Amino acid sequence: MKDLIDEYKESLKITRFQLKGIEVEISVAKINLQNARGRRVTNLKAQIDRLEFDKSTYNQMLSSLKYTLEWLENGRRPGQIRGIEKKDAYYNMRPYDPSIMERYIENKQASMPWDIEKAERIVFSKMDGEIVKTVLETLSERERDALLMSLNGKSIREIGCMLEMPRQTVHNTIKRAKRKIAEIKYKVLEGESL
Template sequence: MNQLIKEYKNSLEKVRLAKKRVQIKETEEQKEQYRLLCSMERDLLWSIQWMETGRRPGNKRGVERLAAYQQEISFDPIWIQNYAYTSTDGMVGSRITQTDRERIDEALSSLSPLEREVYLMSRGRGISYSEIAMMMSVKKGTVQKMLERAEKNLKCSKKKSV
């Protein structure tokens, strides 16, 4: 990444030098060249800033703070996957401890049976919303709503238990 940033900065210097040479701007062609070079300079600066900060330029916060990403993950996804596979297969895996299993059971007990099933299919087994909808003979939006309710309930039960 550092090499790429160096190359972009090198290009930026070349664009700035070319821009100084075209500063006369008497003819329409020179004006168009100047506008093009200004645009290139803006784009290079924007790209360099994005690469250096890891964030979209102009944003005060990173993408991790946007509303879509603000949802708290109730459990470690690996725990839920191990829980989903070991609880339905009947095989007890060593990946997840008994206390972790009990904590997950306690939290999932706050969900309705349907919400629990949908939650385990989606988060535990990694099944897509549309596949779950087909299996349950409901619309994809219904599955999404059930998951949103389940996540909300899990979040509330987590706050109560802490």
């Protein structure tokens, strides 16, 4: 790591030296421009433009080198006031992947003997099965995950953290999913085919 830092420091010195050379060339070209006439003026203006472009490129390189060097030396991103040791490192972590929501919910189903008895008493008609199938096909994966988490008692904030979405987006997603389900229920009650 020390070798890498030394290489960056050397690159920083070389870049600064080359930038000073470009600045000197620009100032010389500007002095020559004051005394020039005719075609020489356009050539000097073009040369100054090229040198200004080179100068901006070298300034960007210098900025990137300084940024990287500071990151390597401090062990954290530049501009960060506090280190990770003072932050709640686990606050922004996703507790689980939304793609495994279905397995998570299936594992929460009847596991005790008395729960199994209750589950056996629930009977679905063929129509109920078609409604559930239509609902699952209609909802997007994002809507389905947000709605299932909401029905399992998660708050909007928790759902937002897990799905990496702003709270208002989570709220709108759940609202949209409920509206789709209501439309399907309405179609079924009106006797329309799914």
